[in-house]
């Protein structure tokens with residue numbers, strides 16, 4: 001055994017001992033929590049309040065058990081040796097023994113762990129050495145050290161290949177793994193940022209935006225207790241993407257993060273997708289004003305209003321109705337809730353009207369009696385009462401009107417309810433969106449749209465709701481029923497460049513504290529995106545209140561692949577400096593085929609790649625309208641088949657991109673789809689071009 005190997009073997013052995021001590025403590029904690037849960041569940045509960053308390057305690061313990069179980073795999077992954085000789089081990093969660101001064105294991109999110117991620121030889125942050133541990137289960141397999149204080153390796157230092165290289169060499173599994181052991185300094189600085197407002201992270205493909213976003217979510221849960229109490233939401237562009245990232249947070253011991261798409265957040269399952277030009281229009285902020293105008297148009301139109309009270313019709317002057325409407329609107333309540341305010345104000349106006357008309361009627365009768373008999377009825381009645389010794393008699397008949405009793409009766413009166421329904425009808429979100437977009441109605445016309453655009457927006461009454469209708473329905477829900485019940489303390493949005501104004505409004509509504517981490521890349525924007533940069537996208541919702549960070553190194557896309565996409569990048573994002581990659585790979589290949597030979601060519605390519613690189617994950621990315629043909633040809637038996645519209649954020653060992661021209665032409669902004677497709681591979685890229693048939697036969 002060489003001297004280096006001997007040192008490594010000895011250090012691995014010594015780490016194994018330490019890790020087994022940590023493992024025992026972890027087991028004690030897990031067993032103890034499970035026993036506690038069993039005791040709580042077995043304890044008797046007397047009455048509803050004790051049952052509730054028991055359920056809360058059981059829920060908390062079950063959550064703790066899930067957290068521990070989630071973090072078990074790869075529990076310990078690092079160690080730092082401070083210049084003063086202190087040793088700290090870093091892991092997915094913290095473990096402490098009462099008798100010890102130092103923690104047995106430091107949670108990676110704790111301040112004490114920061115130097116593990118951010119120390120460099122230039123800024124060693126008090127460290128002598130940083131050590132990475134590679135474990136299989138609980139067995140330490142290898143250690144790798146970096147000396148940070150400029151000292152020479154001693155007989156206890158194992159200086160070799162960095163752990164990042166090992167992490168990047170690992171095969172892709174189709175699910176993203178955590179990068180908690182290898183977060184790089186520029187990523188860690190964002191994950192650990194004390195900024196509680198909005199942080200925007202931009203960067204080219206593979207620079208770790210998703211990695212940063214997910215680790216940031218875990219950090220927020222740990223470091224910002226107030227935000228974590230309200231919960232953390234991670235929003236992704238589609239179910240395929242959420243499936244790709246779904247294991248990262250549980251493996252960091254965080255199970256309570258909500259992962260959702262916009263549709264899931266709104267609780268609506270769309271039955272169709274809109275063409276892109278329609279989706280773009282539906283994403284426009286002008287529709288928020290238009291929806292609010294629809295709701296306003298259903299609130300007590302101008303003019304007098306006749307209400308039936310008992311056998312009589314009472315005419316309410318337009319001024320009174322308008323006053324009730326304005327007061328109800330300024331109550332700040334949503335339409336359906338403000339309806340009660342309006343009803344009460346309307347009834348008040350009616351009571352006043354009844355009192356006034358009652359008094360008028362009595363005066364009229366008095367006048368008629370006086371004219372016929374020459375008798376002043378009021379005076380005569382007062383004189384009678386005085387003779388009887390009663391002198392605080394009511395001065396007139398109108399004072400006998402019991403306004404409170406009349407008001408209470410009217411509030412319970414079905415006829416009044418019917419009148420209010422006419423003036424201020426209860427609305428559903430669907431009513432409002434239908435009123436705006438369905439032919440036949442006369443919605444308030446948003447000025448920003450031309451007649452042609454307006455025609456594109458029209459829907460038939462029984463058309464299913466589309467994906468682009470979802471934010472409109474959500475907006476309408478907030479107008480008629482008020483803000484959403486489920487709000488979050490922190491929101492993480494991945495592929496944030498995809499969001500339309502209406503989707504941003506949905507998200508901002510759910511994050512009253514405006515604490516967010518938004519990651520994305522405008523060079524990868526889809527066809528519904530109108531904004532060209534963050535200021536344009538976020539300005540209407542957040543002004544300039546966001547902290548913009550940029551990641552500069554790609555950990556996925558090889559330098560060779562990035563080089564072939566430079567011209568494309570210059571076209572879709574002029575002036576954008578190219579990013580650099582820490583990966584090297586094979587030069588990308590291009591294969592041309594005739595349209596009718598595409599399937600044969602692709603299958604041959606996949607078979608050859610499968611034979612040369614067994615066990616690797618290959619993604620075949622094609623224009624959406626080619627999916628059916630390739631799925632029918634059984635491509636999914638050999639590779640993951642992904643439509644270009646859903647390739648954002650995904651990653652494969654190898655990618656085969658089908659018919660780049662077809663992807664470019666398939667939908668507006670197709671060159672950005674192509675850029676996304678070309679940057680998904682960590683090792684090799686093959687592009688199959690399908691020249692038009694005429695060119696081939698010529």
Ligand SMILES: Nc1ncnc2c1ncn2[C@@H]1O[C@H](COP(=O)(O)OP(=O)(O)OP(=O)(O)O)[C@@H](O)[C@H]1O
Nearest residue numbers: 179182183184205206207208209210211555556649
């Ligand atoms: N610090 C790191 N340690 C190990 N792997 C990393 C690290 N940072 C990024 N990676 C890996 O690089 C790949 C790309 O990361 P990620 O998906 O987060 O990039 P992205 O910027 O979101 O890409 P895209 O723009 O395509 O969505 C992933 O496999 C990820 O695990």
